Amino acid sequence: MAKSKVLIVGGTGYLGRRIVKASLAHGHQTYVLHRPEIGVDVEKLQMLLSFKEQGAHLVEGSFNDHQSLVDAVKLVDVVICTISGVHFRSHNILLQLKLVDAIKQAGNIKRFFPSEFGTDPAMMADALEPGRVSFEEKMVVRKAIEDARIPFTYVSANCFAGYFVGGLCQMGRITPSRESVVLLGDGNQKAIYVDEDDIATYTIKTIDDIRTLNKTLYLRPHENILSQREVVELWEKLIGKVLKKYTISGEEFLASMKGKDYAEQVGVTHFYHFFYEGCLANFEIGEEGKEASELYPEVNYTPVKEYLKRFL
Numbered sequence: 219m220a221k222s223k224v225l226i227v228g229g230t231g232y233l234g235r236r237i238v239k240a241s242l243a244h245g246h247q248t249y250v251l252h253r254p255e256i257g258v259d260v261e262k263l264q265m266l267l268s269f270k271e272q273g274a275h276l277v278e279g280s281f282n283d284h285q286s287l288v289d290a291v292k293l294v295d296v297v298i299c300t301i302s303g304v305h306f307r308s309h310n311i312l313l314q315l316k317l318v319d320a321i322k323q324a325g326n327i328k329r330f331f332p333s334e335f336g337t338d339p340a341m342m343a344d345a346l347e348p349g350r351v352s353f354e355e356k357m358v359v360r361k362a363i364e365d366a367r368i369p370f371t372y373v374s375a376n377c378f379a380g381y382f383v384g385g386l387c388q389m390g391r392i393t394p395s396r397e398s399v400v401l402l403g404d405g406n407q408k409a410i411y412v413d414e415d416d417i418a419t420y421t422i423k424t425i426d427d428i429r430t431l432n433k434t435l436y437l438r439p440h441e442n443i444l445s446q447r448e449v450v451e452l453w454e455k456l457i458g459k460v461l462k463k464y465t466i467s468g469e470e471f472l473a474s475m476k477g478k479d480y481a482e483q484v485g486v487t488h489f490y491h492f493f494y495e496g497c498l499a500n501f502e503i504g505e506e507g508k509e510a511s512e513l514y515p516e517v518n519y520t521p522v523k524e525y526l527k528r529f530l
């Protein structure tokens with residue numbers, strides 16, 4: 219079977235650039251949306267040109283021009299969208315409804331991957347305000363995809379390692395201290411961490427795999443299902459030192475929202491669900507899902523203990 223042609227929307231983003239790289243590395247004809255709105259953002263342009271040098275095709279298209287999206291979509295078999303969805307960067311999840319309309323009109327897409335790549339939003343119906351918006355909007359996009367009968371795969375990537383492992387699961391930190399750490403509650407709730415390049419590899423691996431058609435692909439690399447305490451212990455072993463530990467209760471953590479800006483408040487509620495409630499790992503994958511490291515055991519994912527070595 220010929221490898222699917224792939225369009226990546228959001229290809230210059232934090233995750234998107236890795237998906238472009240993985241798509242090229244796996245031999246897919248790779249198309250990247252080039253939005254005229256980038257104006258004179260020279261770094262974005264340089265990145266797009268470097269994708270082109272590596273063999274990608276750049277396609278002009280804008281969310282403000284429906285026909286341009288339809289034309290871009292018609293060039294390929296699979297669309298992967300990695301549009302922004304983190305409040306402290308930018309948040310444009312609902313713009314994807316325009317992409318869904320374009321895919322519906324084009325009528326040729328074998329699979330669409332909307333911008334998810336985090337917590338499974340279907341599991342978050344009881345999420346706290348204000349962070350629940352992240353899950354609600356991703357569910358709105360899911361509904362539009364399913365109403366339009368567009369074939370899909372949702373990727374639940376859990377915690378990006380770059381945001382969570384380096385900072386030893388502390389909010390507002392992305393590098394590990396050699397002195398102390400604040401434990402969230404008892405620090406024993408399990409979460410799941412995935413290197414962003416591995417997220418891209420698993421995503422590309424699955425685009426032509428019938429087993430994940432119309433399903434959620436959960437990324438749960440076995441060695442990376444760890445509590446905050448276990449992440450801290452791995453770091454302590456690497457540096458040969460025990461960190462001083464402080465604890466913040468769930469009530470105090472939620473109360474810390476007061477005085478924070480909206481984006482930070484969203485972050486607080488997400489961290490609360492991950493590290494006080496254990497929402498990432500506290501459910502079994504059902505009929506509607508598949509686990510990536512089981513489907514693709516050949517992927518040498520990065521274990522957390524290896525990931526942490528970059529900070530030595």
Ligand SMILES: NC(=O)c1ccc[n+]([C@@H]2O[C@H](COP(=O)([O-])OP(=O)(O)OC[C@H]3O[C@@H](n4cnc5c(N)ncnc54)[C@H](OP(=O)(O)O)[C@@H]3O)[C@@H](O)[C@H]2O)c1
Pocket residue numbers: 227228229230231232233234251252253256262281300301302303304307308310313333334335336337375376377378381
């Ligand atoms: N699980 C986790 O820990 C975690 C962490 C971070 C993100 N995520 C998820 O991963 C996904 C991607 O996030 P990211 O951080 O990689 O995103 P990002 O780097 O902030 O942005 C990705 C792309 O979104 C596009 N974009 C932004 N504003 C736009 C607009 N107004 N119109 C059209 N396109 C726009 C841009 O695409 P162009 O290339 O076209 O300019 C940008 O490169 C999101 O769903 C997010 O929720 C998960």
